[in-house]
Amino acid sequence: MDIGVLTVALGDRPRDDAFAYLSDRGVGAVELGVGGYPGQPHCSRRELLNDSDARAQLQAEVDRYDLQISALATHNNPLHPIDETAETADTELREAIELAAELDVDVVTCFSGLPGGSPSDATPNWITAPWPPEHADALAYQWEVAIKYWSELAAHAADHDVSVGIEMHPNMLVYEPTGLVRLREATNEYIGANFDPSHLYWQGIDIERSIRYLGDSDAICHVHAKDTQQYPANEELKGVLDTTPYTDEPDRSWLFRSVGYGHGEHHWKSIVSTLRMVGYDGVLSIEHEDSLTSGQEGLEKAIDLLDRVVFETTPGEAYWAE
Numbered sequence: 001m002d003i004g005v006l007t008v009a010l011g012d013r014p015r016d017d018a019f020a021y022l023s024d025r026g027v028g029a030v031e032l033g034v035g036g037y038p039g040q041p042h043c044s045r046r047e048l049l050n051d052s053d054a055r056a057q058l059q060a061e062v063d064r065y066d067l068q069i070s071a072l073a074t075h076n077n078p079l080h081p082i083d084e085t086a087e088t089a090d091t092e093l094r095e096a097i098e099l100a101a102e103l104d105v106d107v108v109t110c111f112s113g114l115p116g117g118s119p120s121d122a123t124p125n126w127i128t129a130p131w132p133p134e135h136a137d138a139l140a141y142q143w144e145v146a147i148k149y150w151s152e153l154a155a156h157a158a159d160h161d162v163s164v165g166i167e168m169h170p171n172m173l174v175y176e177p178t179g180l181v182r183l184r185e186a187t188n189e190y191i192g193a194n195f196d197p198s199h200l201y202w203q204g205i206d207i208e209r210s211i212r213y214l215g216d217s218d219a220i221c222h223v224h225a226k227d228t229q230q231y232p233a234n235e236e237l238k239g240v241l242d243t244t245p246y247t248d249e250p251d252r253s254w255l256f257r258s259v260g261y262g263h264g265e266h267h268w269k270s271i272v273s274t275l276r277m278v279g280y281d282g283v284l285s286i287e288h289e290d291s292l293t294s295g296q297e298g299l300e301k302a303i304d305l306l307d308r309v310v311f312e313t314t315p316g317e318a319y320w321a322e
Contacts, residue, residue, distance in 0.1 A: 011041030165194030215278025
């Protein structure tokens with residue numbers, strides 16, 4: 001396994017400086033934003049697609065600092081009910097897949113997207129209960145939209161031999177493991193999970209069981225290392241579907257935290273071990289979204305913890321079992 005970083009947290013630094021900083025701290029991989037909400041702080045998707053010299057320059061910098069590119073990231077909503085918004089997200093995603101193929105990168109990370117609740121809606125509608133009945137009807141409609149779109153997108157991914165890692169996320173159609181597997185089974189094996197536990201903790205979803213469940217379908221193609229801390233005093237009063245701003249930390253039911261600040265080292269050792277059990281030995285890409293610390297400090301503390309828990313070698317022969 002290797003430690004990686006989604007470099008958006010270092011977006012105020014030039015790419016070469018960010019790579020040097022991460023390499024000096026023992027990071028072995030970078031995940032690069034190429035559109036959508038991550039933006040493009042360290043590379044231009046269109047420039048890289050259209051300019052082989054720009055791609056060569058990026059690869060030279062990656063090689064200089066002994067890094068690999070674990071994934072390209074473009075998180076947006078290709079199922080948005082406003083056509084122009086959906087088309088922008090779709091273009092970003094398709095071009096990210098094409099660019100990944102040019103760069104010999106295996107994975108593009110993204111969201112599933114979320115449609116409106118009917119053809120006449122202009123706002124995405126996250127359905128969280130099947131009643132009143134019109135909500136169940138809306139959810140059925142959303143899955144029809146999603147399967148049609150993602151079947152076409154999955155074929156595009158297959159044509160370029162690039163996996164698409166969907167991050168299970170609230171306010172998206174796919175926000176938990178059974179929905180991820182449903183979409184994968186309705187499309188093809190190029191649709192998988194960018195497994196980010198931070199969105200699962202507050203939903204009450206067991207992380208190790210989720211890894212095993214997705215592993216049974218060989219569905220994990222990338223992993224985000226990001227933690228969440230829950231605050232019972234608020235959670236027990238207003239529940240977990242919390243619309244309080246992320247920066248109003250004292251009143252939140254839960255907060256995204258740097259690795260180790262929501263769950264301790266033992267828990268992250270269990271995550272790493274369970275990932276290996278199901279055959280994932282790739283990158284754990286740190287995504288910093290902790291509002292209680294700076295990007296640099298949050299990354300450094302996460303790197304420090306993960307450095308103690310990741311496996312750096314492949315398993316040896318089980319001589320004691322013979």
